[in-house]
Amino acid sequence: MYRKIVSLFLRNPKRNSGDETDYTCERIVRCLSLSMIVVASGLCISIPFFSCIKIEGMKRFAGFDSPRYMQNLGQLCRTDAGARPWEYIVIHHSATVKGNAARFDHYHRKNRKWEYGLAYHFVIGNGSFSEDGEIEVGERWKKQIHGAHTANMACNRVAIGICLVGDFENGGPPTENQLESLVSLIQYLSRKYKIASSNILQHKQVHQKCTACPGKNFPFAELKTRLLQIASKGSGHVQEL
Numbered sequence: 372m373y374r375k376i377v378s379l380f381l382r383n384p385k386r387n388s389g390d391e392t393d394y395t396c397e398r399i400v401r402c403l404s405l406s407m408i409v410v411a412s413g414l415c416i417s418i419p420f421f422s423c424i425k426i427e428g429m430k431r432f433a434g435f436d437s438p439r440y441m442q443n444l445g446q447l448c449r450t451d452a453g454a455r456p457w458e459y460i461v462i463h464h465s466a467t468v469k470g471n472a473a474r475f476d477h478y479h480r481k482n483r484k485w486e487y488g489l490a491y492h493f494v495i496g497n498g499s500f501s502e503d504g505e506i507e508v509g510e511r512w513k514k515q516i517h518g519a520h521t522a523n524m525a526c527n528r529v530a531i532g533i534c535l536v537g538d539f540e541n542g543g544p545p546t547e548n549q550l551e552s553l554v555s556l557i558q559y560l561s562r563k564y565k566i567a568s569s570n571i572l573q574h575k576q577v578h579q580k581c582t583a584c585p586g587k588n589f590p591f592a593e594l595k596t597r598l599l600q601i602a603s604k605g606s607g608h609v610q611e612l
């Protein structure tokens with residue numbers, strides 16, 4: 372096809388005069404036109420191609436049972452110490468609009484005077500001071516130290532604390548990215564430490580009269596449904612325990 376186009380453009384036209392300069396200019400213009408057609412054709416072919424790559428990459432990263440994502444969680448949840456006998460997972464909100472693990476760690480060390488800093492084992496960002504849906508790992512998890520996320524020390528010794536940045540009592544619900552990351556993290560931890568579905572709790576279920584955490588707008592029922600859907604597909608163990 373390109374040969375035909377080239378021959379059409381470079382064919383010697385019938386000239387009325389012998390003005391060689393005009394003819395040279397005409398050929399340059401034709402060559403430029405041909406180049407533009409070739410470039411435009413290339414773009415038409417390549418745009419859909421690159422679009423497919425981008426969408427496919429996003430799907431792979433966001434998939435709950437994607438090997439790539441599970442591998443990341445495996446690396447993320449690696450510990451420097453032997454595992455504690457974890458029995459519960461307790462979900463919190465930060466009750467702040469913004470934040471990240473470093474900021475909460477600073478507050479817990481300086482204001483609360485907690486030796487090990489950050490009260491939670493994991494923090495899931497909302498895009499304010501960390502990425503939307505980013506899972507940050509605290510030192511307590513790395514060293515397998517008890518949490519400080521509930522007022523009940525017996526609970527803290529056996530409960531993994533996960534905090535989502537945001538105020539879900541006075542503000543809206545968590546972002547979709549936060550929820551997806553939370554589902555993935557709970558699914559991974561509950562499988563690894565054989566934590567029963569009934570032991571995945573909201574903070575207010577531990578202290579019913581003392582706190583609204585993680586807030587009335589936290590979609591706990593939806594979270595449980597998503598976890599059970601994944602378990603029913605055979606990629607998790609939440610339903611079996």
Ligand SMILES: [Zn+2]
Nearest residue numbers: 463464574584
């Ligand atoms: Zn809480």
